[in-house]
Amino acid sequence: MEKIAIITDSCSDIKKEYRELYDIHVLPIQIQYDGKSYRDGVDITSTDIYAIQDEKVIKTSSPVGEDLFNLLDQLKDKGYTHVIGLFLSSGISGTGNQMRLFCQTYEKLKCYIVDSQSASVGLGVIAVSLAKYREEGKSFDELIEIADFLCYQNYAYFSIDDLNYLQKGGRIGKASAFLGTTLKIKPILSFEKENGEIYVPAKVRGSKKVKSKLIDLIESHLEENPHQKFALAIADANNLEERNILEGMLKERFPQFTYIIDGHVGAALSCYLGSGLLGVAIQFLPE
Template identity: 40%
Template sequence: MFFCFYYTCGGFFRQPALWAFGKACAHLNPQKIAVLTDSCADISPALARERDIFVLPLKIIYPDKEYSDGVDITPQEIYQRMPQALPTTSLPDGGTLLSLLDEIKSQGFEKVIAICLSAGLSGTYNMVRLMAENYEGLQCAVFDSNSGSLGEGCLALEVTNRLAQGASWEELLLLVPRLRENTQVMFSLDTLEYLQKGGRIGKISCIAGTMLQIKPIISFAPDGQLASISKVRGRYRSMDEMAERIRAMVPTDGTPYTLATAHGGCPGDLEYLKNKLHDEIGCATHYYEGEIDCTLGVHTGPHLIGCGIQILE
Protein backbone atom coordinates (compact mmCIF):
# COMPACT_ATOMS: atom_id res chain seq x y z
CA MET A 1 0.00 0.00 0.00
CA PHE A 2 1.53 3.31 -1.11
CA PHE A 3 1.74 6.46 0.93
CA CYS A 4 2.60 9.72 -0.80
CA PHE A 5 5.40 12.16 0.01
CA TYR A 6 6.67 15.18 -1.91
CA TYR A 7 10.28 16.28 -2.07
CA THR A 8 12.51 18.77 -3.77
CA CYS A 9 16.29 18.70 -3.87
CA GLY A 10 16.11 21.21 -1.01
CA GLY A 11 14.16 18.86 1.23
CA PHE A 12 10.74 17.62 2.24
CA PHE A 13 7.47 19.51 1.88
CA ARG A 14 3.77 18.75 2.02
CA GLN A 15 1.77 19.56 -1.07
CA PRO A 16 -1.81 20.75 -0.56
CA ALA A 17 -4.32 18.12 -1.57
CA LEU A 18 -5.49 18.40 -5.16
CA TRP A 19 -8.27 15.87 -4.71
CA ALA A 20 -11.27 15.75 -2.43
CA PHE A 21 -12.89 12.73 -0.85
CA GLY A 22 -16.03 10.97 -2.00
CA LYS A 23 -18.49 12.03 -4.62
CA ALA A 24 -17.37 15.66 -4.67
CA CYS A 25 -14.22 14.46 -6.37
CA ALA A 26 -16.08 13.94 -9.64
CA HIS A 27 -16.78 17.67 -9.71
CA LEU A 28 -13.04 18.40 -9.47
CA ASN A 29 -12.45 16.15 -12.47
CA PRO A 30 -14.18 17.87 -15.38
CA GLN A 31 -13.06 15.09 -17.71
CA LYS A 32 -15.26 12.74 -15.63
CA ILE A 33 -12.59 10.05 -15.84
CA ALA A 34 -12.22 7.52 -13.01
CA VAL A 35 -9.14 5.42 -12.29
CA LEU A 36 -9.55 1.74 -11.43
CA THR A 37 -6.82 -0.64 -10.32
CA ASP A 38 -6.54 -3.83 -8.27
CA SER A 39 -5.21 -4.58 -4.81
CA CYS A 40 -1.81 -5.61 -6.17
CA ALA A 41 -1.06 -1.95 -6.94
CA ASP A 42 -0.33 -1.51 -3.21
CA ILE A 43 -2.05 1.87 -2.94
CA SER A 44 -3.12 2.60 0.63
CA PRO A 45 -6.84 3.12 1.31
CA ALA A 46 -6.17 6.72 2.38
CA LEU A 47 -4.27 7.55 -0.80
CA ALA A 48 -6.87 5.76 -2.93
CA ARG A 49 -9.59 7.93 -1.37
CA GLU A 50 -7.53 11.08 -1.82
CA ARG A 51 -6.95 10.36 -5.51
CA ASP A 52 -10.41 8.82 -6.04
CA ILE A 53 -8.87 5.54 -7.18
CA PHE A 54 -11.24 2.56 -7.17
CA VAL A 55 -9.51 -0.63 -5.99
CA LEU A 56 -10.60 -4.14 -6.96
CA PRO A 57 -9.41 -6.76 -4.43
CA LEU A 58 -8.00 -10.11 -5.44
CA LYS A 59 -8.93 -13.19 -3.41
CA ILE A 60 -6.92 -14.88 -0.65
CA ILE A 61 -8.18 -18.43 -0.02
CA TYR A 62 -7.62 -20.59 3.04
CA PRO A 63 -9.27 -24.01 3.39
CA ASP A 64 -11.79 -22.62 5.88
CA LYS A 65 -12.40 -19.11 4.52
CA GLU A 66 -12.02 -16.77 1.56
CA TYR A 67 -10.81 -13.20 2.01
CA SER A 68 -10.54 -10.05 -0.10
CA ASP A 69 -6.99 -8.71 -0.36
CA GLY A 70 -6.60 -5.64 1.82
CA VAL A 71 -10.29 -5.55 2.78
CA ASP A 72 -10.78 -8.17 5.48
CA ILE A 73 -7.23 -9.52 5.73
CA THR A 74 -3.84 -7.81 5.94
CA PRO A 75 -0.38 -8.95 4.85
CA GLN A 76 0.70 -9.04 8.49
CA GLU A 77 -2.07 -11.52 9.30
CA ILE A 78 -0.91 -13.75 6.45
CA TYR A 79 2.73 -13.61 7.56
CA GLN A 80 1.72 -14.50 11.13
CA ARG A 81 0.01 -17.66 9.89
CA MET A 82 3.03 -18.70 7.80
CA PRO A 83 4.54 -21.23 7.33
CA GLN A 84 1.95 -23.46 8.99
CA ALA A 85 -0.88 -22.07 6.86
CA LEU A 86 -0.22 -21.09 3.26
CA PRO A 87 -3.23 -19.79 1.33
CA THR A 88 -3.78 -19.66 -2.40
CA THR A 89 -4.75 -16.63 -4.46
CA SER A 90 -7.45 -16.11 -7.05
CA LEU A 91 -8.98 -13.58 -9.43
CA PRO A 92 -11.21 -10.82 -8.13
CA ASP A 93 -14.88 -11.58 -7.77
CA GLY A 94 -16.90 -10.60 -10.83
CA GLY A 95 -19.74 -9.29 -8.70
CA THR A 96 -17.34 -6.98 -6.86
CA LEU A 97 -16.12 -5.57 -10.18
CA LEU A 98 -19.67 -4.91 -11.35
CA SER A 99 -20.44 -3.18 -8.06
CA LEU A 100 -17.35 -0.98 -8.47
CA LEU A 101 -18.40 -0.03 -11.99
CA ASP A 102 -21.89 0.74 -10.72
CA GLU A 103 -20.39 2.98 -8.03
CA ILE A 104 -18.18 4.76 -10.55
CA LYS A 105 -21.16 5.49 -12.78
CA SER A 106 -23.31 6.60 -9.85
CA GLN A 107 -20.68 9.19 -8.89
CA GLY A 108 -21.03 10.83 -12.28
CA PHE A 109 -17.97 9.47 -14.05
CA GLU A 110 -18.35 8.65 -17.73
CA LYS A 111 -14.99 7.04 -18.53
CA VAL A 112 -12.58 4.68 -16.77
CA ILE A 113 -8.85 4.09 -17.05
CA ALA A 114 -8.12 0.66 -15.54
CA ILE A 115 -4.57 -0.41 -14.66
CA CYS A 116 -4.27 -4.12 -13.87
CA LEU A 117 -1.79 -6.63 -12.49
CA SER A 118 0.45 -8.16 -15.15
CA ALA A 119 -1.33 -10.66 -17.38
CA GLY A 120 1.84 -12.73 -17.12
CA LEU A 121 0.97 -13.43 -13.49
CA SER A 122 -2.80 -13.29 -13.30
CA GLY A 123 -5.98 -13.43 -15.33
CA THR A 124 -7.18 -10.22 -13.66
CA TYR A 125 -6.42 -8.03 -16.68
CA ASN A 126 -8.40 -10.23 -19.10
CA MET A 127 -11.31 -10.50 -16.68
CA VAL A 128 -11.50 -6.73 -16.14
CA ARG A 129 -11.08 -6.05 -19.85
CA LEU A 130 -13.92 -8.36 -20.87
CA MET A 131 -16.34 -7.15 -18.19
CA ALA A 132 -15.51 -3.44 -18.24
CA GLU A 133 -15.47 -3.02 -21.99
CA ASN A 134 -18.96 -4.58 -22.16
CA TYR A 135 -20.36 -2.55 -19.28
CA GLU A 136 -23.09 -0.19 -20.44
CA GLY A 137 -22.86 3.45 -19.50
CA LEU A 138 -19.08 3.75 -19.12
CA GLN A 139 -16.33 4.03 -21.70
CA CYS A 140 -13.48 1.88 -20.36
CA ALA A 141 -9.85 1.52 -21.40
CA VAL A 142 -8.13 -1.39 -19.64
CA PHE A 143 -4.33 -1.65 -19.54
CA ASP A 144 -2.06 -4.52 -18.63
CA SER A 145 0.59 -2.94 -16.38
CA ASN A 146 3.12 -5.68 -17.26
CA SER A 147 4.00 -5.22 -13.61
CA GLY A 148 2.61 -5.29 -10.09
CA SER A 149 3.06 -3.62 -6.71
CA LEU A 150 5.32 -0.58 -7.21
CA GLY A 151 5.08 -0.56 -11.00
CA GLU A 152 1.32 -0.95 -11.19
CA GLY A 153 0.75 1.56 -8.41
CA CYS A 154 3.00 4.21 -9.94
CA LEU A 155 1.11 3.92 -13.24
CA ALA A 156 -2.26 4.45 -11.57
CA LEU A 157 -1.00 7.31 -9.43
CA GLU A 158 0.60 9.11 -12.35
CA VAL A 159 -2.67 8.91 -14.27
CA THR A 160 -4.34 10.74 -11.37
CA ASN A 161 -1.53 13.32 -11.40
CA ARG A 162 -2.17 14.00 -15.08
CA LEU A 163 -5.92 14.15 -14.55
CA ALA A 164 -5.37 16.82 -11.90
CA GLN A 165 -3.32 18.73 -14.49
CA GLY A 166 -6.19 18.57 -16.98
CA ALA A 167 -5.09 15.73 -19.28
CA SER A 168 -7.74 14.61 -21.76
CA TRP A 169 -8.99 11.07 -22.38
CA GLU A 170 -7.06 10.87 -25.64
CA GLU A 171 -3.86 12.10 -23.97
CA LEU A 172 -4.18 9.48 -21.22
CA LEU A 173 -4.69 6.67 -23.72
CA LEU A 174 -1.36 7.60 -25.32
CA LEU A 175 0.36 8.28 -22.01
CA VAL A 176 -0.17 4.97 -20.21
CA PRO A 177 1.79 2.77 -22.67
CA ARG A 178 4.69 5.25 -22.62
CA LEU A 179 4.73 5.36 -18.83
CA ARG A 180 4.61 1.57 -18.71
CA GLU A 181 7.74 1.37 -20.85
CA ASN A 182 9.46 3.90 -18.59
CA THR A 183 8.71 2.08 -15.32
CA GLN A 184 11.20 -0.35 -13.78
CA VAL A 185 10.80 -2.16 -10.46
CA MET A 186 12.76 -4.82 -8.60
CA PHE A 187 12.49 -6.81 -5.39
CA SER A 188 14.79 -8.73 -3.09
CA LEU A 189 13.53 -11.99 -1.61
CA ASP A 190 14.48 -12.86 1.95
CA THR A 191 13.68 -16.55 1.54
CA LEU A 192 13.22 -19.02 -1.29
CA GLU A 193 10.90 -21.21 0.77
CA TYR A 194 7.62 -19.86 -0.59
CA LEU A 195 8.71 -19.86 -4.22
CA GLN A 196 9.59 -23.52 -3.74
CA LYS A 197 6.24 -24.29 -2.10
CA GLY A 198 4.49 -22.58 -4.98
CA GLY A 199 6.37 -24.73 -7.49
CA ARG A 200 8.36 -21.84 -8.97
CA ILE A 201 11.75 -23.31 -8.08
CA GLY A 202 12.92 -26.84 -7.21
CA LYS A 203 13.49 -28.10 -3.68
CA ILE A 204 17.20 -28.66 -4.26
CA SER A 205 17.64 -25.10 -5.52
CA CYS A 206 15.76 -23.84 -2.48
CA ILE A 207 17.95 -25.75 -0.03
CA ALA A 208 21.17 -24.68 -1.77
CA GLY A 209 20.08 -21.06 -1.93
CA THR A 210 19.12 -21.03 1.73
CA MET A 211 22.43 -22.56 2.84
CA LEU A 212 24.41 -20.02 0.82
CA GLN A 213 22.23 -17.08 1.95
CA ILE A 214 21.36 -16.34 -1.68
CA LYS A 215 18.99 -13.38 -2.01
CA PRO A 216 17.59 -13.28 -5.55
CA ILE A 217 16.68 -9.92 -7.04
CA ILE A 218 13.62 -10.27 -9.25
CA SER A 219 11.89 -7.97 -11.71
CA PHE A 220 9.24 -8.11 -14.41
CA ALA A 221 10.30 -9.46 -17.78
CA PRO A 222 8.90 -7.93 -21.01
CA ASP A 223 6.15 -10.59 -21.01
CA GLY A 224 5.06 -9.50 -17.54
CA GLN A 225 6.34 -12.56 -15.70
CA LEU A 226 8.72 -12.44 -12.76
CA ALA A 227 12.33 -13.16 -13.62
CA SER A 228 15.58 -13.22 -11.67
CA ILE A 229 17.96 -10.42 -12.65
CA SER A 230 20.65 -11.09 -10.05
CA LYS A 231 21.61 -13.38 -7.18
CA VAL A 232 23.42 -11.82 -4.24
CA ARG A 233 24.76 -13.34 -1.03
CA GLY A 234 23.39 -11.51 1.96
CA ARG A 235 20.40 -9.30 2.65
CA TYR A 236 22.20 -5.96 2.81
CA ARG A 237 24.21 -6.66 -0.31
CA SER A 238 20.99 -7.34 -2.20
CA MET A 239 19.55 -3.99 -1.11
CA ASP A 240 22.82 -2.26 -1.98
CA GLU A 241 22.65 -3.71 -5.48
CA MET A 242 19.03 -2.65 -5.97
CA ALA A 243 19.94 0.89 -4.92
CA GLU A 244 22.85 0.91 -7.37
CA ARG A 245 20.59 -0.29 -10.20
CA ILE A 246 17.97 2.39 -9.48
CA ARG A 247 20.65 5.06 -9.15
CA ALA A 248 21.96 4.15 -12.59
CA MET A 249 18.48 4.72 -14.06
CA VAL A 250 18.00 8.22 -12.63
CA PRO A 251 18.11 10.77 -15.49
CA THR A 252 21.14 13.05 -15.50
CA ASP A 253 19.58 15.64 -17.83
CA GLY A 254 16.93 16.94 -15.44
CA THR A 255 14.10 14.78 -16.74
CA PRO A 256 11.55 14.39 -13.91
CA TYR A 257 11.07 10.98 -12.33
CA THR A 258 9.17 9.17 -9.59
CA LEU A 259 10.74 6.83 -7.05
CA ALA A 260 8.92 4.24 -4.96
CA THR A 261 9.82 1.74 -2.24
CA ALA A 262 7.78 -0.98 -0.55
CA HIS A 263 8.28 -3.68 2.06
CA GLY A 264 6.58 -6.84 3.26
CA GLY A 265 6.73 -6.66 7.04
CA CYS A 266 10.30 -5.34 7.26
CA PRO A 267 10.19 -1.58 7.96
CA GLY A 268 13.79 -1.59 9.18
CA ASP A 269 14.99 -2.83 5.80
CA LEU A 270 12.85 -0.19 4.11
CA GLU A 271 14.66 2.52 6.09
CA TYR A 272 18.01 1.04 5.08
CA LEU A 273 17.04 1.09 1.40
CA LYS A 274 15.66 4.64 1.65
CA ASN A 275 18.94 5.80 3.19
CA LYS A 276 20.82 4.26 0.27
CA LEU A 277 18.59 6.22 -2.11
CA HIS A 278 18.47 9.39 0.00
CA ASP A 279 19.77 11.80 -2.65
CA GLU A 280 17.71 10.26 -5.45
CA ILE A 281 14.53 10.40 -3.35
CA GLY A 282 15.29 14.00 -2.48
CA CYS A 283 15.34 15.04 -6.14
CA ALA A 284 12.37 12.94 -7.27
CA THR A 285 9.24 14.71 -8.48
CA HIS A 286 7.17 12.20 -6.49
CA TYR A 287 8.14 9.61 -3.92
CA TYR A 288 5.78 6.85 -2.82
CA GLU A 289 6.38 4.24 -0.15
CA GLY A 290 4.18 1.45 1.03
CA GLU A 291 3.54 -2.15 1.97
CA ILE A 292 3.46 -5.25 -0.22
CA ASP A 293 -0.06 -6.57 -0.84
CA CYS A 294 -1.41 -9.88 0.43
CA THR A 295 -1.40 -11.53 -2.99
CA LEU A 296 2.30 -10.98 -3.70
CA GLY A 297 3.14 -11.77 -0.08
CA VAL A 298 1.52 -15.20 -0.39
CA HIS A 299 3.90 -16.15 -3.20
CA THR A 300 7.10 -14.58 -1.84
CA GLY A 301 6.69 -14.86 1.91
CA PRO A 302 7.49 -12.13 4.42
CA HIS A 303 10.30 -9.57 4.23
CA LEU A 304 10.10 -8.81 0.54
CA ILE A 305 11.71 -5.42 -0.16
CA GLY A 306 11.36 -3.49 -3.39
CA CYS A 307 12.10 -0.25 -5.18
CA GLY A 308 11.21 1.26 -8.51
CA ILE A 309 11.60 4.23 -10.80
CA GLN A 310 9.28 5.81 -13.35
CA ILE A 311 10.68 8.30 -15.85
CA LEU A 312 8.16 11.07 -16.47
CA GLU A 313 7.61 13.22 -19.56
Protein backbone atom coordinates in the same frame (compact mmCIF):
# COMPACT_ATOMS: atom_id res chain seq x y z
CA MET B 1 -17.59 16.41 -20.25
CA GLU B 2 -15.29 13.53 -19.38
CA LYS B 3 -15.00 12.34 -15.79
CA ILE B 4 -12.33 9.64 -15.62
CA ALA B 5 -11.97 7.00 -12.92
CA ILE B 6 -8.77 5.08 -12.25
CA ILE B 7 -9.12 1.50 -10.99
CA THR B 8 -6.41 -0.91 -9.87
CA ASP B 9 -6.23 -4.10 -7.82
CA SER B 10 -5.01 -4.57 -4.27
CA CYS B 11 -1.65 -5.91 -5.47
CA SER B 12 -0.77 -2.28 -6.20
CA ASP B 13 -0.21 -1.88 -2.43
CA ILE B 14 -1.43 1.73 -2.58
CA LYS B 15 -1.80 3.17 0.91
CA LYS B 16 -5.18 4.54 1.95
CA GLU B 17 -3.87 8.11 2.04
CA TYR B 18 -2.83 7.91 -1.63
CA ARG B 19 -6.14 6.33 -2.64
CA GLU B 20 -8.05 9.16 -1.02
CA LEU B 21 -5.73 11.95 -2.16
CA TYR B 22 -5.64 10.85 -5.79
CA ASP B 23 -9.13 9.31 -6.09
CA ILE B 24 -7.91 5.81 -7.00
CA HIS B 25 -10.32 2.87 -6.68
CA VAL B 26 -8.95 -0.52 -5.59
CA LEU B 27 -10.50 -3.94 -6.21
CA PRO B 28 -9.49 -6.61 -3.67
CA ILE B 29 -7.75 -9.78 -4.84
CA GLN B 30 -9.40 -12.95 -3.47
CA ILE B 31 -7.49 -15.20 -1.04
CA GLN B 32 -8.67 -18.75 -0.29
CA TYR B 33 -7.73 -21.32 2.34
CA ASP B 34 -9.60 -23.86 4.48
CA GLY B 35 -12.55 -23.65 2.10
CA LYS B 36 -13.15 -19.94 2.77
CA SER B 37 -12.53 -16.85 0.66
CA TYR B 38 -11.22 -13.50 1.89
CA ARG B 39 -10.73 -10.08 0.26
CA ASP B 40 -7.22 -8.66 0.34
CA GLY B 41 -7.07 -5.62 2.60
CA VAL B 42 -10.74 -5.97 3.60
CA ASP B 43 -11.10 -9.29 5.44
CA ILE B 44 -7.43 -10.28 5.70
CA THR B 45 -4.04 -8.60 6.07
CA SER B 46 -0.43 -9.52 5.39
CA THR B 47 0.08 -10.16 9.12
CA ASP B 48 -2.64 -12.82 8.95
CA ILE B 49 -0.85 -14.45 6.02
CA TYR B 50 2.54 -14.52 7.75
CA ALA B 51 0.95 -16.37 10.67
CA ILE B 52 -0.48 -19.22 8.60
CA GLN B 53 1.47 -19.55 5.36
CA ASP B 54 3.81 -22.27 6.59
CA GLU B 55 0.90 -24.51 7.63
CA LYS B 56 -1.90 -23.66 5.19
CA VAL B 57 -2.36 -24.14 1.48
CA ILE B 58 -3.24 -20.64 0.30
CA LYS B 59 -4.45 -19.66 -3.14
CA THR B 60 -5.28 -16.33 -4.71
CA SER B 61 -7.62 -15.35 -7.52
CA SER B 62 -8.75 -12.27 -9.40
CA PRO B 63 -11.33 -9.85 -7.98
CA VAL B 64 -14.83 -11.24 -8.46
CA GLY B 65 -17.01 -9.83 -11.21
CA GLU B 66 -19.63 -8.74 -8.70
CA ASP B 67 -17.14 -6.41 -7.01
CA LEU B 68 -16.17 -4.88 -10.35
CA PHE B 69 -19.74 -4.40 -11.56
CA ASN B 70 -20.77 -2.90 -8.22
CA LEU B 71 -17.85 -0.47 -8.44
CA LEU B 72 -18.69 0.45 -12.04
CA ASP B 73 -22.31 1.09 -11.06
CA GLN B 74 -21.16 3.33 -8.20
CA LEU B 75 -18.85 5.25 -10.53
CA LYS B 76 -21.65 5.71 -13.08
CA ASP B 77 -23.96 7.01 -10.34
CA LYS B 78 -21.26 9.51 -9.30
CA GLY B 79 -21.05 10.92 -12.81
CA TYR B 80 -17.98 9.15 -14.15
CA THR B 81 -18.00 8.60 -17.90
CA HIS B 82 -14.71 6.76 -18.49
CA VAL B 83 -12.54 4.20 -16.67
CA ILE B 84 -8.87 3.28 -16.97
CA GLY B 85 -7.97 0.01 -15.24
CA LEU B 86 -4.36 -0.75 -14.25
CA PHE B 87 -3.79 -4.31 -13.13
CA LEU B 88 -1.17 -6.79 -11.96
CA SER B 89 1.30 -8.04 -14.55
CA SER B 90 -0.23 -10.57 -16.95
CA GLY B 91 2.96 -12.60 -16.60
CA ILE B 92 1.91 -13.71 -13.12
CA SER B 93 -1.85 -13.13 -13.04
CA GLY B 94 -4.93 -13.27 -15.23
CA THR B 95 -6.56 -10.37 -13.38
CA GLY B 96 -6.10 -7.79 -16.13
CA ASN B 97 -7.50 -10.06 -18.84
CA GLN B 98 -10.47 -11.03 -16.69
CA MET B 99 -11.22 -7.39 -15.92
CA ARG B 100 -11.00 -6.61 -19.64
CA LEU B 101 -13.58 -9.29 -20.42
CA PHE B 102 -15.90 -8.06 -17.68
CA CYS B 103 -15.62 -4.46 -18.85
CA GLN B 104 -16.51 -5.46 -22.41
CA THR B 105 -19.96 -6.46 -21.15
CA TYR B 106 -20.50 -3.16 -19.30
CA GLU B 107 -21.80 -0.54 -21.71
CA LYS B 108 -22.56 2.35 -19.35
CA LEU B 109 -18.93 3.49 -19.12
CA LYS B 110 -16.11 3.59 -21.65
CA CYS B 111 -13.29 1.42 -20.24
CA TYR B 112 -9.64 0.86 -21.14
CA ILE B 113 -7.62 -1.87 -19.39
CA VAL B 114 -3.82 -1.72 -19.13
CA ASP B 115 -1.35 -4.51 -18.37
CA SER B 116 1.06 -2.89 -15.94
CA GLN B 117 3.75 -5.57 -16.28
CA SER B 118 4.52 -4.78 -12.67
CA ALA B 119 3.32 -5.36 -9.10
CA SER B 120 3.27 -3.84 -5.61
CA VAL B 121 4.49 -0.24 -5.56
CA GLY B 122 5.69 -0.67 -9.14
CA LEU B 123 2.01 -0.87 -10.08
CA GLY B 124 1.08 1.63 -7.39
CA VAL B 125 3.35 4.38 -8.71
CA ILE B 126 1.88 3.90 -12.20
CA ALA B 127 -1.61 4.49 -10.80
CA VAL B 128 -0.55 7.51 -8.72
CA SER B 129 1.37 9.03 -11.64
CA LEU B 130 -1.60 8.59 -13.98
CA ALA B 131 -3.88 10.20 -11.41
CA LYS B 132 -1.57 13.20 -11.25
CA TYR B 133 -1.83 13.64 -15.03
CA ARG B 134 -5.59 13.36 -14.76
CA GLU B 135 -5.51 16.24 -12.27
CA GLU B 136 -3.77 18.32 -14.96
CA GLY B 137 -6.88 17.95 -17.10
CA LYS B 138 -5.62 15.37 -19.59
CA SER B 139 -8.32 13.79 -21.75
CA PHE B 140 -9.23 10.10 -21.75
CA ASP B 141 -7.31 9.51 -24.98
CA GLU B 142 -4.29 11.39 -23.65
CA LEU B 143 -4.37 9.39 -20.41
CA ILE B 144 -4.46 6.12 -22.36
CA GLU B 145 -1.29 7.13 -24.16
CA ILE B 146 0.30 8.22 -20.88
CA ALA B 147 -0.71 4.97 -19.15
CA ASP B 148 0.97 2.90 -21.85
CA PHE B 149 4.13 5.02 -21.51
CA LEU B 150 4.14 4.71 -17.73
CA CYS B 151 3.86 0.93 -17.84
CA TYR B 152 6.68 0.58 -20.33
CA GLN B 153 8.93 3.05 -18.51
CA ASN B 154 8.46 1.49 -15.08
CA TYR B 155 11.18 -0.63 -13.47
CA ALA B 156 10.57 -2.39 -10.16
CA TYR B 157 13.00 -4.55 -8.16
CA PHE B 158 12.34 -6.72 -5.11
CA SER B 159 14.51 -8.75 -2.76
CA ILE B 160 12.83 -11.39 -0.61
CA ASP B 161 13.99 -13.65 2.21
CA ASP B 162 12.33 -16.94 1.22
CA LEU B 163 11.78 -18.03 -2.37
CA ASN B 164 9.88 -21.18 -1.40
CA TYR B 165 6.55 -19.35 -1.40
CA LEU B 166 7.10 -18.15 -4.97
CA GLN B 167 8.13 -21.64 -6.00
CA LYS B 168 5.08 -23.29 -4.44
CA GLY B 169 2.86 -20.69 -6.07
CA GLY B 170 4.34 -21.44 -9.48
CA ARG B 171 5.71 -17.91 -9.90
CA ILE B 172 9.42 -18.75 -10.16
CA GLY B 173 11.52 -21.72 -11.29
CA LYS B 174 12.79 -24.36 -8.92
CA ALA B 175 16.43 -23.65 -9.75
CA SER B 176 16.19 -20.05 -8.59
CA ALA B 177 14.43 -21.09 -5.39
CA PHE B 178 17.19 -23.63 -4.63
CA LEU B 179 19.88 -21.06 -5.35
CA GLY B 180 18.48 -18.51 -2.96
CA THR B 181 17.61 -20.77 -0.05
CA THR B 182 20.54 -23.18 -0.23
CA LEU B 183 23.49 -20.97 -1.07
CA LYS B 184 22.26 -17.91 0.84
CA ILE B 185 22.37 -15.89 -2.36
CA LYS B 186 19.58 -13.37 -2.44
CA PRO B 187 18.15 -12.79 -5.91
CA ILE B 188 16.73 -9.44 -6.95
CA LEU B 189 13.47 -10.02 -8.80
CA SER B 190 11.92 -7.90 -11.51
CA PHE B 191 9.51 -8.18 -14.48
CA GLU B 192 10.44 -8.84 -18.08
CA LYS B 193 9.18 -6.20 -20.48
CA GLU B 194 8.37 -8.75 -23.19
CA ASN B 195 5.91 -10.86 -21.18
CA GLY B 196 5.66 -9.46 -17.66
CA GLU B 197 7.08 -12.62 -16.10
CA ILE B 198 9.37 -12.63 -13.07
CA TYR B 199 13.09 -12.88 -13.77
CA VAL B 200 16.33 -12.37 -11.83
CA PRO B 201 18.38 -9.40 -13.09
CA ALA B 202 20.84 -9.52 -10.20
CA LYS B 203 21.95 -11.53 -7.17
CA VAL B 204 23.82 -10.61 -4.00
CA ARG B 205 25.41 -12.70 -1.27
CA GLY B 206 23.84 -11.84 2.06
CA SER B 207 21.27 -9.29 3.18
CA LYS B 208 23.71 -6.45 3.82
CA LYS B 209 24.32 -5.92 0.11
CA VAL B 210 20.67 -5.80 -0.92
CA LYS B 211 20.07 -2.08 -0.44
CA SER B 212 23.19 -1.07 -2.34
CA LYS B 213 22.28 -3.37 -5.24
CA LEU B 214 18.75 -1.93 -5.41
CA ILE B 215 20.25 1.56 -5.53
CA ASP B 216 22.66 0.52 -8.28
CA LEU B 217 19.84 -0.93 -10.40
CA ILE B 218 17.90 2.32 -10.19
CA GLU B 219 21.02 4.29 -11.07
CA SER B 220 21.58 2.16 -14.18
CA HIS B 221 18.24 3.34 -15.57
CA LEU B 222 19.03 6.96 -14.78
CA GLU B 223 22.32 6.66 -16.63
CA GLU B 224 20.34 5.60 -19.70
CA ASN B 225 17.83 8.44 -19.24
CA PRO B 226 19.85 11.24 -17.63
CA HIS B 227 17.48 14.10 -18.47
CA GLN B 228 14.11 12.39 -17.92
CA LYS B 229 11.88 13.30 -15.01
CA PHE B 230 11.15 10.41 -12.66
CA ALA B 231 9.32 9.34 -9.52
CA LEU B 232 10.36 6.68 -7.02
CA ALA B 233 8.48 4.09 -5.00
CA ILE B 234 9.60 1.96 -2.10
CA ALA B 235 8.02 -1.11 -0.48
CA ASP B 236 8.57 -3.48 2.41
CA ALA B 237 6.98 -6.56 3.91
CA ASN B 238 7.33 -6.52 7.67
CA ASN B 239 10.73 -4.89 7.22
CA LEU B 240 10.12 -1.28 8.19
CA GLU B 241 13.53 -0.51 9.71
CA GLU B 242 15.42 -1.59 6.60
CA ARG B 243 12.85 0.15 4.40
CA ASN B 244 13.45 3.44 6.20
CA ILE B 245 17.21 3.08 5.71
CA LEU B 246 16.70 2.34 2.01
CA GLU B 247 14.43 5.35 1.64
CA GLY B 248 17.10 7.60 3.12
CA MET B 249 19.69 6.17 0.74
CA LEU B 250 17.40 6.75 -2.25
CA LYS B 251 16.74 10.36 -1.32
CA GLU B 252 20.41 11.05 -0.79
CA ARG B 253 21.54 9.36 -4.03
CA PHE B 254 18.74 10.71 -6.25
CA PRO B 255 17.61 14.08 -4.82
CA GLN B 256 16.28 15.15 -8.24
CA PHE B 257 13.25 12.82 -8.01
CA THR B 258 9.89 14.48 -8.73
CA TYR B 259 8.05 12.65 -5.94
CA ILE B 260 8.25 9.41 -3.96
CA ILE B 261 5.56 7.07 -2.67
CA ASP B 262 5.79 4.15 -0.28
CA GLY B 263 3.74 1.09 0.55
CA HIS B 264 3.59 -2.13 2.52
CA VAL B 265 3.04 -5.43 0.72
CA GLY B 266 -0.55 -6.57 1.20
CA ALA B 267 -2.03 -9.98 1.91
CA ALA B 268 -2.28 -11.26 -1.67
CA LEU B 269 1.35 -10.68 -2.63
CA SER B 270 2.48 -11.82 0.83
CA CYS B 271 1.16 -15.28 -0.06
CA TYR B 272 4.02 -15.53 -2.58
CA LEU B 273 6.63 -13.19 -1.12
CA GLY B 274 6.50 -13.83 2.63
CA SER B 275 7.94 -11.31 5.06
CA GLY B 276 11.25 -9.46 4.84
CA LEU B 277 10.84 -7.98 1.36
CA LEU B 278 12.52 -4.79 0.28
CA GLY B 279 11.47 -3.23 -3.01
CA VAL B 280 12.05 -0.12 -5.05
CA ALA B 281 10.72 1.17 -8.36
CA ILE B 282 11.60 4.00 -10.68
CA GLN B 283 8.89 5.56 -12.82
CA PHE B 284 9.95 7.73 -15.72
CA LEU B 285 7.47 10.48 -16.50
CA PRO B 286 6.42 11.79 -19.93
CA GLU B 287 7.24 15.42 -20.56
